[in-house]
Amino acid sequence: xxxxxxxxxxxxxxxxxxxxxxxxxxxxxxxxxxxxxxxxxxxxxxxxxxxxxxxxxxxxxxxxxxxxxxxxxxxxxxxxxxxxxxxxxxxxxxxxxxxxxxxxxxxxxxxxxxxxxxxxxxxxxxxxxxxxxxxxxxxxxxxxxxxxxxxxxxxxxxxxxxxxxxxxxxxxxxxxxxxxxxxxxxxxxxxxx
Amino acid sequence: xxxxxxxxxxxxxxxxxxxxxxxxxxxxxxxxxxxxxxxxxxxxxxxxxxxxxxxxxxxxxxxxxxxxxxxxxxxxxxxxxxxxxxxxxxxxxxxxxxxxxxxxxxxxxxxxxxxxxxxxxxxxxxxxxxxxxxxxxxxxxxxxxxxxxxxxxxxxxxxxxxxxxxxxxxxxxxxxxxxxxxxxxxxxxxxxxxxxxxxxxxxxxxxxxxxxxxxxxxxxxxxxxxxxxxxxxxxxxxxxxxxxxxxxxxx
Numbered sequence: 001x002x003x004x005x006x007x008x009x010x011x012x013x014x015x016x017x018x019x020x021x022x023x024x025x026x027x028x029x030x031x032x033x034x035x036x037x038x039x040x041x042x043x044x045x046x047x048x049x050x051x052x053x054x055x056x057x058x059x060x061x062x063x064x065x066x067x068x069x070x071x072x073x074x075x076x077x078x079x080x081x082x083x084x085x086x087x088x089x090x091x092x093x094x095x096x097x098x099x100x101x102x103x104x105x106x107x108x109x110x111x112x113x114x115x116x117x118x119x120x121x122x123x124x125x126x127x128x129x130x131x132x133x134x135x136x137x138x139x140x141x142x143x144x145x146x147x148x149x150x151x152x153x154x155x156x157x158x159x160x161x162x163x164x165x166x167x168x169x170x171x172x173x174x175x176x177x178x179x180x181x182x183x184x185x186x187x188x189x190x191x192x193x
Numbered sequence: 194x195x196x197x198x199x200x201x202x203x204x205x206x207x208x209x210x211x212x213x214x215x216x217x218x219x220x221x222x223x224x225x226x227x228x229x230x231x232x233x234x235x236x237x238x239x240x241x242x243x244x245x246x247x248x249x250x251x252x253x254x255x256x257x258x259x260x261x262x263x264x265x266x267x268x269x270x271x272x273x274x275x276x277x278x279x280x281x282x283x284x285x286x287x288x289x290x291x292x293x294x295x296x297x298x299x300x301x302x303x304x305x306x307x308x309x310x311x312x313x314x315x316x317x318x319x320x321x322x323x324x325x326x327x328x329x330x331x332x333x334x335x336x337x338x339x340x341x342x343x344x345x346x347x348x349x350x351x352x353x354x355x356x357x358x359x360x361x362x363x364x365x366x367x368x369x370x371x372x373x374x375x376x377x378x379x380x381x382x383x384x385x386x387x388x389x390x391x392x393x394x395x396x397x398x399x400x401x402x403x404x405x406x407x408x409x410x411x412x413x414x415x416x417x418x419x420x421x422x423x424x425x426x427x428x429x430x431x432x433x434x435x436x437x438x439x440x441x442x443x444x
Contacts, residue, residue: 035233043225047218061224068232074236094429131212145432154197155213175194182197189206 035072038081045156046085052139052151053093064077081111083166090148138188142181150176150181211252353387362393365400374407395421399430403437 043064050063067088071078078084139147148167152158153174160178164171195365198210218339222322365380381401384391391397418438422431 032233034227039228039233043221043228044218047221047224048216051216064224065228065232068228073230097429100335127208127398128212128215131208131215135209135212136418143432144429145436157196160194178194185197186206189203189209192205192209 012050016090017123031072032076035068037067038071038075038085042081042085044091045082048095049086049089049151049156050093050149052136052155053089053144054140055093055096059096063089063092063096064097080162080165082156086148086152086166134189134192138185138192141188142184146177146181146184149177151177154182156166270316307414355392358388358391358393360386360402361387362396365397366411369400369404369407374404377401377404395425395428398435399428402434406437411438430433 046064046067047060050060050067055063060061067085070092071085074084075187139151142150149163152163152166153160159165160171160174163174167174198207202210211335214368217373263375361384363381365377365384368380377400381397381404384393402414402418402421405411405417416439420435421428421434423433428434
């Protein structure tokens with residue numbers, strides 16, 4: 001607290017105002033620390049989620065930043081961190097896709113898979129890179145309401161109730177969407193054999 | 194319910210699912226550091242939206258900052274009321290995520306705590322030559338002129354801002370989420386009147402269709418849904434509209 005006193009004292013505030021300012025500053029520090037932790041712990045999750053929601057490579061950094069900006073502004077409201085971040089991703093990704101449409105750019109499967117190939121880590125073998133590209137292609141083909149349930153349950157290990165809470169839909173709806181998403185996944189995987 | 198990878202799977206399906214584990218960001222450490230600096234550390238300076246990692250923008254920003262410092266005497270950085278990044282507001286319709294209506298969520302940044310001080314200058318008192326918040330990719334900004342404009346100017350009392358527009362949409366949605374579809378309809382109508390060229394027309398139309406269904410006005414909802422899907426087949430709200438009116442309109 002001494003450092004905070006140092007910050008406030010030169011402003012010539014009265015004791016009550018100084019105390020209020022100290023409390024506010026301290027709360028800000030807490031929030032900043034929580035935002036920093038959120039970024040460090042969940043950056044990868046947000047990056048993956050944005051990509052799986054169809055954000056192009058060129059827009060990924062902007063979308064990820066957008067998500068954390070939203071999280072920073074709502075930090076006091078967040079109860080389920082991953083759920084919040086995923087919902088923020090859905091909004092940011094939706095906006096990003098609309099921007100792409102406005103720029104009259106077409107995201108077709110070939111292009112998506114090409115982008116993923118270009119991102120492949122040299123240490124990863126070609127087969128894994130191809131499989132990942134195909135998985136992304138399948139996700140792109142799924143309707144979003146199925147895709148998000150599939151991603152959260154099968155790839156991110158959310159529970160059914162967490163997904164229901166995140167998407168604000170009944171658990172039965174989650175189960176039904178997951179079943180349909182799995183059917184789509186298997187059908188598309190067969191086609192790619 | 195067991196996850197697919199916990200059971201027996203066709204080999205190709207298993208390979209595809211396992212490949213997801215290799216999906217990692219290429220520059221995680223660097224990006225985390227940048228985000229912490231920009232989002233967590235830079236919030237109080239109003240630089241949240243700035244992607245200052247770009248050398249080109251950094252150079253430009255430096256020039257502008259030097260120029261602006263001569264005008265405002267550096268007091269800008271002490272202001273407790275630095276403008277919130279309104280550009281990002283367009284994506285923040287997270288009203289019901291925590292079961293709360295949007296109207297209860299304060300839009301301020303965490304660090305923008307009110308601490309009135311004689312040593313500060315209100316943003317609204319600053320000269321109009323505000324420092325722009327550059328985007329890394331100018332083509333993205335150019336695709337969203339209204340939002341970009343909102344980002345660089347303090348709110349004006351004269352013209353409704355994007356923040357105002359978003360608030361109106363949030364209120365309509367909050368009414369619907371709060372099981373008051375009649376009020377939601379009223380607010381959608383009010384939104385249209387107030388923002389005839391609004392940015393969220395498709396969202397409000399989808400909301401209107403949902404509200405009509407909730408009120409039992411299904412024929413009207415179907416008619417509007419048909420028109421909506423014909424005009425906006427690729428809208429992110431198309432699926433919501435289809436779900437609201439049932440499968441009759443599936444294409």
